Amino acid sequence: MNFYPLDDIASICEGYLKRFTVIGQDMLLVHSGGQTRLIPNRCPHDGSPLNRARLTDGCIQCPKHKITFRLDNGAALGGEAVADIPPLAHYELVEENGQVGILIKQ
Numbered sequence: 001m002n003f004y005p006l007d008d009i010a011s012i013c014e015g016y017l018k019r020f021t022v023i024g025q026d027m028l029l030v031h032s033g034g035q036t037r038l039i040p041n042r043c044p045h046d047g048s049p050l051n052r053a054r055l056t057d058g059c060i061q062c063p064k065h066k067i068t069f070r071l072d073n074g075a076a077l078g079g080e081a082v083a084d085i086p087p088l089a090h091y092e093l094v095e096e097n098g099q100v101g102i103l104i105k106q
């Protein structure tokens with residue numbers, strides 16, 4: 001497995017949202033509510049891009065339909081209205097030499 005760096009840990013603060021292409025996948029590195037996550041740049045509701053999403057209190061809100069997802073478990077908030085929406089996926093991050101990134105099989 002090889003380390004694929006995304007950004008310096010020191011650059012990541014509350015409200016951080018940056019787009020990356022990782023192995024051909026459109027991804028977002030986000031930080032809110034003390035949580036840093038690497039997530040797909042698409043809403044699980046309808047595939048809309050999230051790179052213009054709003055981050056608050058450990059959640060990300062899709063700009064298209066305003067559906068809010070928790071970063072800790074990916075669940076859509078809002079009760080029965082969003083019960084059928086799949087959770088937001090995330091990928092495990094690792095820290096190495098002052099950088100945050102992911103491990104990639106090659």
